[in-house]
Amino acid sequence: xxxxxxxxxxxxxxxxxxxxxxxxxxxxxxxxxxxxxxxxxxxxxxxxxxxxxxxxxxxxxxxxxxxxxxxxxxxxxxxxxxxxxxxxxxxxxxxxxxxxxxxxxxxxxxxxxxxxxxxxxxxxxxxxxxxxxxxxxxxxxxxxxxxxxxxxxxxxxxxxxxxxxxxxxxxxxxxxxxxxxxxxxxxxxxxxxxxxxxxxxxxxxxxxxxxxxxxxxxxxxxxxxxxxxxxxxxxxxxxxxxxxxxxxxxxxxxxxxxxxxxxxxxxxxxxxxxxxxxxxxxxxxxxxxxxxxxxxxxxxxxxxxxxxxxxxxxxxxxxxxxxxxxxxxxxxxxxxxxxxxxxxxxxxxxxxxxxxxxxxxxxxxxxxxxxxxxxxxxxxxxxxxxxxxxxxxxxxxxxxxxxxxxxxxxxxxxxxxxxxxxxxxxxxxxxxxxxxxxxxxxxxxxxxxxxxxxxxxxxxxxxxxxxxxxxxxxxxxxxxxxxxxxxxxxxxxxxxxxxxxxxxxxxxxxxxxxxxxxxxxxxxxxxxxxxxxxxxxxxxxxxxxxxxxxxxxxxxxxxxxxxxxxxxxxxxxxxxxxxxxxxxxxxxxxxxxxxxxxxxxxxxxx
Amino acid sequence: xxxxxxxxxxxxxxxxxxxxxxxxxxxxxxxxxxxxxxxxxxxxxxxxxxxxxxxxxxxxxxxxxxxxxxxxxxxxxxxxxxxxxxxxxxxxxxxxxxxxxxxxxxxxxxxxxxxxxxxxxxxxxxxxxxxxxxxxxxxxxxxxxxxxxxxxxxxxxxxxxxxxxxxxxxxxxxxxxxxxxxxxxxxxxxxxxxxxxxxxxxxxxxxxxxxxxxxxxxxxxxxxxxxxxxxxxxxxxxxxxxxxxxxxxxxxxxxxxxxxxxxxxxxxxxxxxxxxxxxxxxxxxxxxxxxxxxxxxxxxxxxxxxxxxxxxxxxxxxxxxxxxxxxxxxxxxxxxxxxxxxxxxx
Numbered sequence: 001x002x003x004x005x006x007x008x009x010x011x012x013x014x015x016x017x018x019x020x021x022x023x024x025x026x027x028x029x030x031x032x033x034x035x036x037x038x039x040x041x042x043x044x045x046x047x048x049x050x051x052x053x054x055x056x057x058x059x060x061x062x063x064x065x066x067x068x069x070x071x072x073x074x075x076x077x078x079x080x081x082x083x084x085x086x087x088x089x090x091x092x093x094x095x096x097x098x099x100x101x102x103x104x105x106x107x108x109x110x111x112x113x114x115x116x117x118x119x120x121x122x123x124x125x126x127x128x129x130x131x132x133x134x135x136x137x138x139x140x141x142x143x144x145x146x147x148x149x150x151x152x153x154x155x156x157x158x159x160x161x162x163x164x165x166x167x168x169x170x171x172x173x174x175x176x177x178x179x180x181x182x183x184x185x186x187x188x189x190x191x192x193x194x195x196x197x198x199x200x201x202x203x204x205x206x207x208x209x210x211x212x213x214x215x216x217x218x219x220x221x222x223x224x225x226x227x228x229x230x231x232x233x234x235x236x237x238x239x240x241x242x243x244x245x246x247x248x249x250x251x252x253x254x255x256x257x258x259x260x261x262x263x264x265x266x267x268x269x270x271x272x273x274x275x276x277x278x279x280x281x282x283x284x285x286x287x288x289x290x291x292x293x294x295x296x297x298x299x300x301x302x303x304x305x306x307x308x309x310x311x312x313x314x315x316x317x318x319x320x321x322x323x324x325x326x327x328x329x330x331x332x333x334x335x336x337x338x339x340x341x342x343x344x345x346x347x348x349x350x351x352x353x354x355x356x357x358x359x360x361x362x363x364x365x366x367x368x369x370x371x372x373x374x375x376x377x378x379x380x381x382x383x384x385x386x387x388x389x390x391x392x393x394x395x396x397x398x399x400x401x402x403x404x405x406x407x408x409x410x411x412x413x414x415x416x417x418x419x420x421x422x423x424x425x426x427x428x429x430x431x432x433x434x435x436x437x438x439x440x441x442x443x444x445x446x447x448x449x450x451x452x453x454x455x456x457x458x459x460x461x462x463x464x465x466x467x468x469x470x471x472x473x474x475x476x477x478x479x480x481x482x483x484x485x486x487x488x489x490x491x492x493x494x495x496x497x498x499x500x501x502x503x504x505x506x507x508x509x510x511x512x513x514x515x516x517x518x519x520x521x522x523x524x525x526x527x528x529x530x531x532x533x534x535x536x537x538x539x540x541x542x543x544x545x546x547x548x549x550x551x552x553x554x555x556x557x558x559x560x561x562x563x564x565x566x567x568x569x570x571x572x573x574x575x576x577x578x579x580x581x582x583x584x585x586x587x588x589x590x591x592x593x594x595x596x597x598x599x600x601x602x603x604x605x606x
Numbered sequence: 607x608x609x610x611x612x613x614x615x616x617x618x619x620x621x622x623x624x625x626x627x628x629x630x631x632x633x634x635x636x637x638x639x640x641x642x643x644x645x646x647x648x649x650x651x652x653x654x655x656x657x658x659x660x661x662x663x664x665x666x667x668x669x670x671x672x673x674x675x676x677x678x679x680x681x682x683x684x685x686x687x688x689x690x691x692x693x694x695x696x697x698x699x700x701x702x703x704x705x706x707x708x709x710x711x712x713x714x715x716x717x718x719x720x721x722x723x724x725x726x727x728x729x730x731x732x733x734x735x736x737x738x739x740x741x742x743x744x745x746x747x748x749x750x751x752x753x754x755x756x757x758x759x760x761x762x763x764x765x766x767x768x769x770x771x772x773x774x775x776x777x778x779x780x781x782x783x784x785x786x787x788x789x790x791x792x793x794x795x796x797x798x799x800x801x802x803x804x805x806x807x808x809x810x811x812x813x814x815x816x817x818x819x820x821x822x823x824x825x826x827x828x829x830x831x832x833x834x835x836x837x838x839x840x841x842x843x844x845x846x847x848x849x850x851x852x853x854x855x856x857x858x859x860x861x862x863x864x865x866x867x868x869x870x871x872x873x874x875x876x877x878x879x880x881x882x883x884x885x886x887x888x889x890x891x892x893x894x895x896x897x898x899x900x901x902x903x904x905x906x907x908x909x910x911x912x913x914x915x916x917x918x919x920x921x922x923x924x925x926x927x928x929x930x931x932x933x934x935x936x937x938x939x940x941x942x943x944x945x946x947x948x949x950x951x952x
Contacts (some may be wrong), residue, residue, distance in 0.1 A: 030842035032936070080948060081948055081949055081950060082948070082949070083949035108949075108950055112945075113948065115948065116941075119944070119948070120939075120941045123941050123944070125940070142944075200933075200944050200947045200948055201944055204943050204944045204946055207946060207947065208934055211933040211934075212933045213808050213809065213810040213811075214803070214806040214807070214808045215803055215808040215810065215811045215835065215836075215844070216808070216810055217837070217842065217844060220837065220839075220840055220842070220892075281752050342891075343839060343840070346809060346839040347839055350809045350810050350838065350839070351848060352809070352932065352933075353932055355932045355935045355936065356932045356933055356934065356935075357942070358935070358936035359932070359933070359934035359935055361935050361936075362936055362937060363934075363940075363943050364942060365940070366940060366941070366943070366944070378712060383680075386770055476947050476948055511842050511843075511844075526903050597844065599842070599844050600845075
């Protein structure tokens with residue numbers, strides 16, 4: 001066989017070794033995601049954007065379901081001319097992905113014809129299709145929420161017997177589990193129904209702006225397109241409203257920095273009618289707006305505000321202080337709208353000709369049309385739905401832990417979804433036969449082994465890419481979703497040599513220069529460590545961090561692009577931010593002085 | 607016959623009479639942009655003087671008889687003509703009018719002036735030729751002002767200028783020079799700005815370069831200026847390059863300018879505040895809107911008042927001359943634009 005070595009740099013998949021001692025943990029992933037010899041012929045890159053940490057066995061379902069749906073939409077539904085789907089492999093807990101490009105001109109032409117019939121129909125009917133999408137998505141969320149909590153009574157309830165139900169409770173474990181899984185796979189189809197088309201329309205305008213104005217910052221184009229009343233702003237808006245209400249109800253004295261949320265709630269409950277009134281309003285805001293994850297929602301431990309109130313409650317004292325100081329905290333919609341209109345008109349004026357202006361008008365109109373979906377889907381899919389989904393799995397974890405399969409409900413996430421089904425069937429059998437389940441003797445050792453493997457994997461760097469470097473990357477999905485181009489690959493190949501420098505580069509997400517003390521925050525539990533004027537350094541800056549944006553002076557993240565929601569929120573707060581640095585949390589020491597230049601995308605270690 | 611025009615009296619249409627610089631300063635002032643006050647010695651003054659000189663000895667006809675390649679002959683001729691322009695007595699009415707304007711501009715004695723050539727041919731077609739013209743700074747009194755006006759006229763007859771014209775066989779009749787006389791700005795900081803990117807041609811950014819003291823240090827390349835790039839629309843400062851500014855230009859005691867060392871503490875300090883950068887941006891946008899095309903601007907910040915003044919603005923020439931095809935055109939079906947993303951590189 002004529003095996004071609006990559007011209008420079010990237011190792012072949014076959015040369016990447018499973019870390020010693022973790023072989024059995026690696027083998028737990030299904031055969032479909034293990035690298036094989038034929039994979040050496042293809043280019044792969046590490047999807048650090050969506051999967052920055054080693055995947056526990058269960059969380060692998062996110063990659064499986066997402067690529068299943070993404071590929072279906074690209075390959076079969078909208079028929080993208082130059083690309084099919086994306087394959088994925090997992091090694092040492094890291095997800096590598098590879099695009100499936102279409103290069104034959106005749107095939108591209110054939111697919112173009114299909115694409116224009118399908119995609120153009122979506123563009124033309126965007127609003128009604130998106131309204132329909134929201135209804136579908138809400139129905140799916142409510143359907144999953146309504147699934148019963150898995151439980152096994154000692155005896156079947158008498159009313160089931162008298163009703164002649166004829167199906168015992170153990171069957172419903174499997175039924176519910178399969179519905180939960182089905183819902184997750186379905187959600188990812190919804191997620192991708194419009195996504196590539198949305199990004200494509202946005203990028204069409206983006207590419208035009210970059211050609212017409214070669215030095216225009218990415219974030220300026222994003223500001224021309226970004227919505228002002230997008231769902232993603234709502235959680236923070238609700239929090240501001242609750243801060244206002246606390247002052248109006250006279251319970252604002254209950255909120256002080258550093259007091260745990262549970263203690264605040266207990267003291268509000270005990271404080272009489274106004275405190276209870278505030279808690280009622282909190283309950284209304286929580287469903288759905290607190291269904292927002294502190295990460296990207298791709299890992300089971302990206303918990304939501306609803307699961308862990310420490311994030312929203314950390315923001316309340318600051319907001320309350322501002323209300324007391326006379327600020328309204330209302331987002332100035334009119335002013336923001338006007339600013340956006342002026343920005344669009346002023347850039348239009350600078351174009352070279354009326355011809356260009358006419359093209360600009362057409363492209364920005366389409367970008368505005370698609371953007372509510374691009375911004376909105378994340379709340380429904382990655383936040384709200386994944387939150388409901390992982391909590392449903394947690395219920396099974398609790399049940400299995402109760403029956404001795406493992407020590408803690410969270411251990412369930414060390415089983416693949418295939419294994420979890422067999423454990424559930426094990427329990428169903430044991431309940432029916434009256435014998436002991438086999439799981440309690442089987443799982444604890446495996447879980448301990450897998451937990452140790454993840455810890456070991458997390459300590460090891462993994463190459464950013466594998467296999468031969470393609471001459472060009474012409475796959476719109478890869479360019480759009482990951483920002484990977486031939487140029488960025490060249491940068492990766494060179495990287496490593498200048499690690500010794502004192503600069504870290506990323507995307508310029510929000511302008512401004514600020515110096516301060518870096519707080520390297522690895523989880524939401526640590527947010528109370530942030531002090532006024534600190535620079536937040538974290539893996540993912542998510543809009544859910546908005547409540548603490550009022551307190552900090554700047555933000556730096558490992559993951560994210562300049563059109564990410566985090567970037568949009570940072571800009572709204574006027575907070576200098578650099579995202580997508582890849583290495584900030586590993587290279588910046590906690591407490592170190594750093595300078596963040598959000599206009600250039602550079603963090604300097606001082 | 608009037609040989610003098612005040613800035614307030616002229617605009618771009620007066621270019622044949624007051625030259626490019628004079629017309630532009632008049633136009634700027636008319637558009638409400640602050641420029642240092644001044645007047646123009648019109649081309650008619652040059653014509654009147656040349657006429658007086660030609661009465662004794664033909665100048666234009668003689669030059670037209672030369673070949674551009676015949677360097678010894680051109681050199682000899684240029685020396686003679688320039689000596690006459692610098693030494694021959696000025697016609698009385700011309701001299702009186704310049705004296706009166708000078709007195710009016712200077713008011714109290716001691717106000718220093720800039721004397722700058724303002725050629726009528728100074729346009730994109732022979733930008734290199736324009737570079738051969740002269741500017742005299744910090745001219746202290748009337749007699750030196752008159753001398754510098756003569757020097758500007760004489761610069762038309764530098765060896766380089768004359769050979770340039772002869773090689774292109776340009777008629778001498780069309781060669782005329784106006785001279786701008788304006789108040790000198792005691793600049794704390796000065797420099798240039800372009801209302802499009804010199805490197806990419808981007809019309810949405812303003813590049814500002816400046817250094818301490820008079821702008822001549824920047825224009826003459828004697829100091830590496832601080833450099834900023836601002837979003838024209840957003841005001842966002844995307845590039846800040848603060849240089850080690852070792853020297854600055856300052857007025858010399860006997861007139862003219864001299865290079866001086868910059869105090870250590872200021873060398874690495876930015877020579878403009880963010881607020882001043884935004885003021886310059888606002889001015890640049892007004893000027894560009896007024897002219898309807900990207901501009902190349904010289905500016906100065908007055909030392910005590912902090913006022914920002916423009917010394918010159920002219921159309922940007924490098925990128926404008928290679929204006930390319932439109933980035934995109936309107937499509938019959940607007941949706942086909944997305945094929946630039948989805949259609950692949952073909």
